[in-house]
Amino acid sequence: MDTIFGKIIKREIPADIVYEDSDVLAFRDIDPKAPIHILIIPKKPIPTINDIEIEDAELIGKIVIAAKKIAKEMGIDQSGYRLVMNCNKDAGQTVFHLHCHLLGGRQLLWPPG
């Protein structure tokens, strides 16, 4: 089933894309929760963390590598940032195409709500 993020990958709907390679796409969250709020997604449509298989291990690593590159490019690698992946209802997942939130540019609270 195609999701809104699948449509962004196919350029059927617009997004503010900040990074792309053969496996991964990253774009600004439409409703940012911090001065820097980027979503990093695999081009492969994996619905949730529960659907990740061992053969996806390298792909998941590439998401984290993309995140650290973007954080450096945006100048928050030293001040700090947070990576978040929500899974299903209790975590508040709303888009069922795996994504990693990169949040930074302000002091982030812990624990999250």
Ligand code: AMP
């Ligand atoms: P989650 O709640 O973890 O599933 O996160 C989904 C995120 O996608 C939310 O932070 C939304 O603001 C964001 N989002 C939804 N639609 C779009 C869109 N068209 N472009 C960019 N971000 C979006």
